Amino acid sequence: MSWRPQYHSSKFRNVYGKVANREHCFDGIPITKNVHDNHFCAVNARFLAIVTESAGGGSFLVIPLEQTGRIEPNYPKVCGHQGNVLDIKWNPFIDNIIASCSEDTSVRIWEIPEGGLKRNMTEALLQLHGHSRRVGLVEWHPTTNNILFSAGYDYKVLIWNLDVGEPVKMIDCHTDVILCVSFNTDGSLLTTTCKDKKLRVIEPRSGRVLQEANCKNHRVNRVVFLGNMKRLLTTGVSRWNTRQIALWDQEDLSMPLTEEEIDGLSGLLFPFYDADTHMLYLAGKGDGNIRYYEISTEKPYLSYLMEFRSPAPQKGLGVMPKHGLDVSACEVFRFYKLVTLKGLIEPISMIVPRRSDSYQEDIYPMTPGTEPALTPDEWLGGINRDPVLMSLKEGYKKSSKMVFKAPIKEKKTVVVNGIDLLENVPPRTENELLRMFFRQQDEIRRLKEELAQKDIRIRQLQLELKNLLNSPKNH
Numbered sequence: 393m394s395w396r397p398q399y400h401s402s403k404f405r406n407v408y409g410k411v412a413n414r415e416h417c418f419d420g421i422p423i424t425k426n427v428h429d430n431h432f433c434a435v436n437a438r439f440l441a442i443v444t445e446s447a448g449g450g451s452f453l454v455i456p457l458e459q460t461g462r463i464e465p466n467y468p469k470v471c472g473h474q475g476n477v478l479d480i481k482w483n484p485f486i487d488n489i490i491a492s493c494s495e496d497t498s499v500r501i502w503e504i505p506e507g508g509l510k511r512n513m514t515e516a517l518l519q520l521h522g523h524s525r526r527v528g529l530v531e532w533h534p535t536t537n538n539i540l541f542s543a544g545y546d547y548k549v550l551i552w553n554l555d556v557g558e559p560v561k562m563i564d565c566h567t568d569v570i571l572c573v574s575f576n577t578d579g580s581l582l583t584t585t586c587k588d589k590k591l592r593v594i595e596p597r598s599g600r601v602l603q604e605a606n607c608k609n610h611r612v613n614r615v616v617f618l619g620n621m622k623r624l625l626t627t628g629v630s631r632w633n634t635r636q637i638a639l640w641d642q643e644d645l646s647m648p649l650t651e652e653e654i655d656g657l658s659g660l661l662f663p664f665y666d667a668d669t670h671m672l673y674l675a676g677k678g679d680g681n682i683r684y685y686e687i688s689t690e691k692p693y694l695s696y697l698m699e700f701r702s703p704a705p706q707k708g709l710g711v712m713p714k715h716g717l718d719v720s721a722c723e724v725f726r727f728y729k730l731v732t733l734k735g736l737i738e739p740i741s742m743i744v745p746r747r748s749d750s751y752q753e754d755i756y757p758m759t760p761g762t763e764p765a766l767t768p769d770e771w772l773g774g775i776n777r778d779p780v781l782m783s784l785k786e787g788y789k790k791s792s793k794m795v796f797k798a799p800i801k802e803k804k805t806v807v808v809n810g811i812d813l814l815e816n817v818p819p820r821t822e823n824e825l826l827r828m829f830f831r832q833q834d835e836i837r838r839l840k841e842e843l844a845q846k847d848i849r850i851r852q853l854q855l856e857l858k859n860l861l862n863s864p865k866n867h
Contacts, residue, residue, distance in 0.1 A: 402686050402695065403744065403754065404669055407724065409682060409700030410741045418442075418455060418737035420462045423707060423730050428478050428528065429571070429613075429660050429677065431708035433737070434490065435728050436482040437716030439504060441490055442730065442737060443477045444469065450477035450494050456508045457716075468509040470502055472516050479530050484713070485537050485764045489517075489796045493527035499542045501554065503796060517798045522550050522559045525824070529570065534579045535779050536771040537764035537794065541582070541596070543570040549584070551596060553768045557799040560772060563599040565592065574624075576617045577667065578765075580776040581642070583624055585612040591626060593642055597772065605645035610638050613660055617642070619667030621689055623649070627661035627674065635661050637674065639693050650693050654683070664711060668757050669724050671697070673742075678705050682727070682740070700740065707732045714759045719784050722746045724755055756784045764794070 422445045424432050432443040435457075443452045451471035455463065475495030483489035488504045500516035523544035533539035538554040549563035549570065568587035575582055582596045591612050593603040605612075612628040624640040626648075634656050638648035654661065659678035665687075666673075672685045672694070680702035686695045710728035717723045718741070725742040744755050761782030766775060 402697065404671055404686055404724075405697055406745050407671070407684065407697060407742055408745065410743055411702070412739040412741070416460045416739060418460055418463060419735065420465065421453065421735045421737060422465075423732045423735060423737075424476070425732070426476055426478070428476075430479050430528070431662070431710060431730075432480075433708050433710035433728055433730055434480045434482050435710040435712050435716075436487050437713060438487050439482070439490075439508065440710065440728060440737065441470075441480050441482070442710075443480060446471065449474050450492075450496070452477050452480055452492065454490070454504050454509055459508070468512050470504075470509070470513045472500060472502075472514045473498065475526065478526065478528050481530050481532055483796070484532055484534065484760075485762055486794045486796050487762070491530045491532065491540055493530045493542055495526040497521065497523050497526055497544070499523075499527055499530060499540070499552070501540075501796075501798075517796065518554065518557050520552055520557065520559070522552075523548065529573055531573050531575070533771065534575050534577065534760070535765040535777055536579060536768060537766070538768050538796075539771060541573060543573055543584075545569055549573070549582075549596075553772065554796075555768050555799060561597060561599065563594060563596065565594065565599060565601050571612075572614045574616045576642075577620050577760075578776045578778050579771070581617070583615050583617060583642070585615045585626065585628075591615060591624070591640070591645060593624070593645065597774065603642065603645040605640065610636060610648065610651060612638075614663055616663045616665045618665055618672075618687060619670075621687070623687075623689075625663055625665065625672060625687075627663050633658075635659075635676070637661070637663070637694075639687075650691075652694060662709060664709070664725075664727075666725055668714065668759050669755065671725070673725065673727075675706060675709055675727070677707065680704050680706060684742070700742075702729075702740075704729075704731045704734070704736075704738070706730060710737075714784065715761060715782065717784070719751060719756055720749070722752055722755065751785050753785075758783055762794075 424443045424445050434441045439454050441452055441454045450473040451469040453469055473494040473496050477492050477494050480492045490502050493499045499520040501518040503517045523546050525545035527542050527544045529543040531541045540552045543549045547566045550559040551561040553560045566586045571585045573584050582594045584592050589607050591605040591607055592601050594601055609631050610628050612626045614627045616625050622642050624642050626638045630636045635654040638651045640648050659676040662675045664673040670687050672687050674683045682700040684697050707730040712726040722744045723741045724744055727740040729738045729740055758781035760779035763780040765777040765780050
């Protein structure tokens with residue numbers, strides 16, 4: 393067998409990262425110091441949302457993208473949650489609707505007014521109660537409007553139909569905290585990583601586990617579906633405590649197709665996949681570098697391209713949807729990097745160097761757009777449909793015509809799979825027990841005060857009655 397150097401010719405081999413000028417960054421932002429392993433940032437073609445530090449309760453900022461520069465300390469916030477906000481996600485089809493979840497066990501849906509917030513927002517469009525413990529993740533369905541997934545520390549994934557404002561399905565196959573969820577292209581499959589060291593591929597409507605991997609040698613943290621390749625990519629830790637990635641066949645999780653050591657750092661590796669360019673980006677929490685690879689269906693599967701380096705460590709990264717990119721600059725991906733120490737959000741554009749100014753058809757294939765392919769009832773009824781595609785050539789400035797209509801809620805019980813989720817759930821931790829104790833103490837105090845006031849009122853009425861009976865007019 394003749395030896396051949398592994399030279400990989402690719403149109404993306406010269407992709408480079410370009411940091412925005414300081415005036416195009418967002419400065420003076422009190423980024424949350426929460427250690428929960430999420431991005432704390434969500435971005436779409438109109439707004440940037442960042443979870444912030446707040447005294448009591450939880451809050452996040454929503455800033456119109458054109459409003460760069462220094463953000464005032466008293467800038468209005470979305471601040472209705474009673475506990476820290478743990479995750480935020482923009483609706484992919486309605487660009488002023490955002491979902492948030494929190495330690496207060498609720499998921500909330502917010503409608504951001506045109507042009508951003510003018511005052512603090514405390515009233516959510518919808519409050520979704522169904523989890524018995526804090527909620528760590530929210531994720532919108534990729535092709536269906538108004539279907540939202542939430543994963544809680546009660547080890548359950550709830551599927552919400554926002555047309556009715558209720559959970560319609562519960563996935564109850566995890567035995568520990570769910571770390572990450574990812575959908576395939578048409579949203580017919582869900583993959584999860586969990587603290588129980590298992591990687592699962594689940595049919596979301598039935599909750600059936602189709603594939604399960606017990607990852608003892610590769611402790612999985614994050615997972616991402618690789619578009620239509622029928623592949624999964626996980627990031628995790630090897631048994632020698634080095635960071636590594638593994639590639640899996642979604643129909644056979646018995647063994648990874650390939651594993652690759654990355655480095656010996658300890659921060660979590662966040663994977664981002666761009667199905668249009670088949671590029672994988674790996675960003676470490678707490679370091680400033682972003683490595684990128686090209687993925688193919690043939691061996692060696694992963695081809696290393698380059699690394700974007702920066703001295704400023706990142707806490708999390710928001711990603712701009714495709715229709716918000718600058719195609720005239722040959723931008724194929726854009727990160728919004730959270731630099732906690734500086735209170736800074738820094739846009740990083742990944743650019744394919746091209747000499748021509750014309751539209752580059754080969755790097756911008758048709759891409760999922762802002763129109764949903766299905767209604768909630770169609771998807772819940774078992775229909776799968778690929779995303780509605782758009783061309784970035786003429787369509788990337790087109791905004792969605794969809795509007796969110798909040799359902800009128802009257803029901804006070806939430807029954808899923810025959811279980812009432814709003815029943816009194818016994819506390820599982822000391823903190824929950826204390827919180828429940830103080831809540832009950834407040835309730836007892838309030839009832840005692842109410843009772844005392846009613847006693848006083850009864851005495852007053854008795855006196856008035858006595859006075860009426862003793863008055864001279866009655867003789």
